[in-house]
Each structure stands twice: as C-alpha cells, then as structure tokens.
Amino acid sequence: MPTEKSAPSAPPAHWFQRYVNVEAGEIAALLTSFAMFFALLSAYYIVRPVRDEIGVTLGKDSLHELFTVVFVVMVLLVPLFGYVAARFPRRYVLPAIYTFFALNLVAFWFVIRAAPQNHWALATFFVWGSVFNLFVVSLFWSLMSELWSHEAAKRLYGFISAGGTAGALAGPLLTQGLVRIFAPVDLMLVSAALLMASMAASLRLRRIKSAEAVDGESEPTGGGILDGAIKVFTTPMFARIALFIFIANVIGTFFYLEQARLVATSITTAEDRVLFFSGRDLLVSIATFLIEVFGTARILNRFGVTVALLALPVTAAIGAVLLSFDAVLAVVATVMVAERIVAFALANPAIKIIYTLATPAEKYKVQNFIDTVVFRGGDAASGWLYSILGGGLGFAAGSMGAVAVPLVALWIWIAQRLGADHRRRAAEVVPRA
Template sequence: MKFRFVYRIFKGLVKARPSEVVAMLWSFGYFFCLLCAYYILRPVRDEMGIQTGAENLQWLFTGTFIAMLAIVPVFGWISSRIPRRQFLPGTYVFFAINLLVFSAFFESGTAPIATARVFFIWLSVFNLFVVSVFWSFMADLFNNSQARRLYGFIAAGGSTGAIAGPLITTTLAPVVGPTTLLPISACFLLGAIACIMRLSIWSREPKTSTPRDGIDRRQPIGGSMFGGISLLLRSEYLLGIALYMILFTLLSTFLYMQQAFIVSAEIPDSGERTALFALIDLAVNALTLIGQLLVVRRIIGRFGVTLTLILMPAVAIFGFFFLGLFPTLAVLIVFGVVRRAGEYALSKPAREILFTVLSREEKYKVKNFIDTAVVRGGDAVSGWLFEGLRLLGAGLSGISFIAVPIAVLWTSTAYLLGQRQEQLRAALNAKRTYPFDEPEPDTPNDTESGRSTEPAANPYTGPR
C-alpha cells in the first residue's frame, strides 16, 4: 500500500512506472552523492588556485587538459577488460583513496604549493570524469524512452547535491578546517558505490530484463584502449556531439572570463565578490532544481530532444548580443544565471539522451573522451583565445559580438544533432524485439490527458 502511494506521487511528477521507481530513486541518490562530494571540495579547490597565484590559472587549465589526455587511454584500457559491476565501484574507491592521500599531505604541510597545484588539477579532472561515467551508466541502464521521462528527475539529484555540498562546507569549514572536508567528501563517494550496487541488482531482475539485442551487460565493454578516439573519428554523429561541446565550452569560457573582468571592475572588495558569487550559485542551483523537477520532462516529452537542445544556444545568441550592447554587471548576472540554470536543467539531460542510441563502447569510451579531453581542451584553448582577442584590442563588447555568430553555429549544430538522434532512435527501435507482446505506449508527445498522439517511440520499459 505504501509503495502504491509513492508510485502515484512519482507517476504524476515524472510518469515513472512501477518497475522504474526504485531505479529512479537510486539514480537520484547516486547523483546526489556524486555532486555533493564535488561541491564540498569546490571551495577548497578555489582556495588552492589562489594559493598558487591567480596569474597562473591558465597554466593550471592547460595542466588539466594534459592530465585528461593521459587518463583517457587508461580509462579505455580498464573499461575494455573489467566488467561494469567491478569497474564503476573501483573508480570511486580509487578517487576516495586519492582524497585521503591529499588530506594527509595537506595536514602534514608537505610541499604545500605543489600539493595545491596538483589538487586543483586533480579535482578538475575528477569533476568531469566521474560525472561522465555516471551518465554513461545511466545511458547503459535506461533506454531512450525511459531517459526522456526520468532524466530530469535523476538530474535533480545532482542539483540537490550541489546545494547540500556548499552548505556542508559553509557549516563545517570554520569549525574543522578545509582539509578535514576531504574525508567527508570521500564518504559521499562510498555512498555512490552503494547506489551503484543497488542499480546493478535492479538491472538483473527478470521484470527489467534488457531487450533481446544479444548483449550481456555484465561483461567488459571490450575494444581497445584508444577505442573512444577511433570511434569518434569514424562517426559524423559523434563528431557533431564533439563540435557541440567545443562550441559550448568556447562560449562558456568567454562568459566566465568576462565575468572576471566586469565583477573585479565593479566590485573591488573581495568579500563582496565572494558573496555575489555565492548568491549567483544559489540562484542557479535553485532554478536548476525547479527546472529538472517540473520543466525538463514536459519540454522533452512534448517538443522532443531537438527543441530542448537548441534552447540554450538560442539564449546565448541574444545574451551575448545584449552583453555587447550593455557590458554591465546586471546584464552579466541575468545572462549568466539563465544560461547556467538552463544548461544544467535542460541542455544537460537532453545532451545525455543523444548517447542512448549508441553502442556500449561508444557510451563509455567516446562519451568519456568528449566530456573530459575535448571539454578541458576547449577550456584551455578558449582561455588563450580570449586573452589573444583582448590583447588585440577587441574589448569586452567586441568579444561579445564575436560570440554571437559562434552561438548561431552552436544552435545549428544542436538542431542537426537532434534530428539525427531521432533518425537513429527510429532505426534502433525497428531492429529490436521486446519481452512483452503488448507494451504500454510511451512517446515523446504526451497530451495533457496522458494519451499518446503518435506511435510509441520505444515501448520497452526495462533497462538497456
């Protein structure tokens, strides 16, 4: 009786089905633990960046990119040979042990500047790597139809963790010191492992057995250690996703650098700047959580992935245009909050759906390469490009206007990717057979009455 009551709540909120509620909640908890662990550490990383010297930050970004290039083939080699049920928990145990080692170095005072630099790069790698692995797992666990309904709620788990982490840091850092936060963060990573184990059990239950595609998801992914790079270069679809992320990273870095110049000019006091950044983060995380719980499923369900993907690139066109006309703090804050909240609430879940039509090797290896090496490479290149334009006399307004055609290209790329994803999804559905003769309809275009207006895109309700 209690379960039915819980099910009715989630059915109205996210249209989850009885067999999906448990996995959805564990996925929510998994992402909560993951981002809570990261956001506990983020202020510590920022402090480490200041200790190494603000003038050296661009070199830290470059160091992060080099570290990504070194890690990607190692990740490919490990994922090719170790089953998912061992590989995923092992990844988080490795990072948890790293945190304990860093904590010991900080407490002992050994090589503080070198340790601070290494920690800054490590956490920048950790952030993208573990989140990429999480979404790869989600794409492997849920099929395309489920992703459209459940990803918004699952992503809200991360937003909740992003709110809880800073609250923990704010409460405990003045009492126990920043370095003591590292073991606390490690505990949340262990919590993520518990969620992974429960999700692995759920995926093997008979009522959620996978479609008959002949793939045993308990086995290693296979392929070579450089499989992600080679698969990327052979696929126009994957190259399109990489281009989408490069354009996203380029514009994000431009806006971040403009924020640094405008805020430092408008607000000279360090304490006031810190308070402003905290207020912006709070507004972004609150709007993101609302969007993930109440908006994203309805937009993706009613209008599809394509429209959802192009929303934030379209916002970037107008945002940079107005920022070029009025390079003020008020315009910057409004544009920055809307862009970041929209990215986390809408673009991120829609972007992850792009990977649900791919093979397991593509989901883990190519996605990880794009989310880590490509994104961090884009950070490094964009930072130097911004500085070059500024030295050439472009100015903040000029750089904003330069960003407008880039945003137009980003919008076009998003549209083409969304259309291609729909084509691949239709082709994939046509090849599959399902364990139920009369599956419940499940389409991306539900009406207000809950009845479908077109044939089911993917009627299977179990994990892939």
C-alpha cells in the same frame, strides 16, 4: 474489507507517479539513481567553491595555463580509461574509479593542510578538481545509458538529473555552514565520504536492475583503447555532439574567466569569494531542480530533443551580447547562472538521451572521450583565446564579443543538425529494441 486493507500500499506510488512518469517496477531503480547522483554532486559541490577560490588566488594569468595542463592530463588519462573499460567488466569500472578519487581527496587533505600556501599543491588540486568532476559525472551517465532505455530516459532523465541538482544544492549549503566552523581544506573529507556513498548506490542500482540485464551486459567493452576518439572523428552524430560540447565550453570558459577577473577586483577576502561562488551555485541549483522535476520531461516529450539543445546556445547568444556592452560582475554572474540552468535542466539531459541509442562500448568510450578531452579542450582553447584577445581589458573593452557571437551562431546550427541526427538514429534503433 480486503479491498480497504490493501488500499494503504497504493498511495505512495500513486502520489509519486502523479508528478513523475514512472512505471511501478521502475521506482526503486529511479530513486536509487536519484540518490547516487545526489551524493555524487554533493561531493563535488562541496569542493567546487574551494577549487574556484584557489583559481582566483592563483590569478587569471595562471588559469588559462592550468586549463591547458588539465587538457593534457585528460589526453593522457583517456587511453588509460580505454584500457580499463576494454579489459575489465563494466560493473567494476565505476566503483574502482570512484574509490580512487575518494582516496585522492584524503591525500590532498593531508598535503594542503600541512602546506596551505604551497603554490604547487594548490595548482595540482585545481587541475585534479577539473579532472575529477568530469570523470565521475561522465561515468555516472555512462551507467545510466547502460541501465535505462531510450524511452525510459525521455521520461526519467529529468528526475534523475534533479537528484544531481539537489546534490548541487546541498553541497553549497553544507559549504556555507561548515566553512564558518572548519577550514575549507577540511571539507575534502566530507566530499570523500559522499563520493563513497555514491559508489555504494551504484552497486545497489546494478543489483536492482540485474533482473533486466541480458547476458554479457556487464562484460568488458573490448576493442582498442582509442576507440572512443576514433568513433568521434568517424561518426557524424558523435562528431556533432563533440562540437556542441566544445563550443559550449569555449563560450562558458569565456564567461568563467571574465567572472574570475571581476571577482578578483571586486571581492577582497578568500572567505567572501567562497561565499559568492557557493551562493551562486545555490541559486542555480534551486531553479534547475524545479525545472528538472516539473518541466524537463514535459519539454522533451512535447518539443523534442532539438528544442532542448537549441535553448543553450540561444541563451549564450543573449549573454554574449549583454556582456559586450556592460561587462560588470552582476551581469556576468547573471549570464552564468542563466546558462548553467539551461545547460543542466535541458541541454545536458538531451545529450544524455542521445547516448542511450549508442552501443555499450560507445556509451563508455565515446561518452568519456567527449566529456573529458573534448570538454577540457574547450577550456584550453578558450583560455588561450581569452588571453590573446586581451582578457585583462575585460569582455566589453576587448575582442571577446566579436569572437563569441559567430561561435554561438555556429553552435545554433550544430544543435539543429544534432537534433536531426537524434531523430534519424531513434527511428533506426528504437523499433528494433
């Protein structure tokens, strides 16, 4: 009968919608967003262990100086990005920048393969890698904020984030397999290919969503090249997002530098260090993926953005107290794993949902400024604080705990205020949509 013949086309969507609160017309765009983030974070997590191992090789004394260099580079790049976003159609911005970074990876492969012990080449790659991951991920979320509504974001950002987590899972798996066959530097070419695949997915996603686009949606944002920075300092909600991100990175970098110190003293070979970092990334990715697919949307819809934001500083507070008493590699690794799981599965999607309530210019310029300059400003500030407070003595023996705990208390207060900002902005914007 006709009804029986038509039945086979329904089950795939029905099965998918059983686990993800997606409307039938959104499935193609959702899966393309998932695939784009998967390829993007696969590309990054293939080179991340290489970057982290280079950081250990360069030494903790060089790391806080390099974080300062990264911050300066970010400050110099943001006006350039502001110019590009203001003058060129938004549909060209992401593909052009992704292609540029892919070509950078090929260039680094040539240079480091020819001179593997060159200190300047290694330091430059560490700086580049710290810039690369923030710019490409920030652009991804700017695109998501442009193409998905606030209502859809609350339902679907958990699943889209899971695409990135799956990529973060695939990257370490590829690294652990390929590093036994190829030199770590050769992985840069694999990363470049995946980055181009992500760019291709972005083009397909725009085509899928083009039917929903309004006139001028992909036009240049206009305005000045420093609009993003000005908005952060003049808009309370964006200022609180910036403070949330800044403190998160100060605390996170404390943990990162403490881990680098302990890895350098506990693990002797470069290969074992790469395996340690990739193994840790693998654990984070598995746990985060499961939460994002089955828990993020439910938590956001039931408990709200405020609870998702608060989860991260509360986790960090527990970690800071533990490290103040027992700063060994097992403890710091556990703290970093827990913090990253909560950040990826809850806090980050909550922040990105807030951006869907912004204007097109704010989605690109403000988000980019916060995700790059403010984020790496936290790195630089934390690196110098770590050094001044006696990072060579370790977290427990030094003064880091005494500084970290009050910072976390401030962080919790900001998370509460930011949640209130979101509720107020949503009440103002969503009814008019």
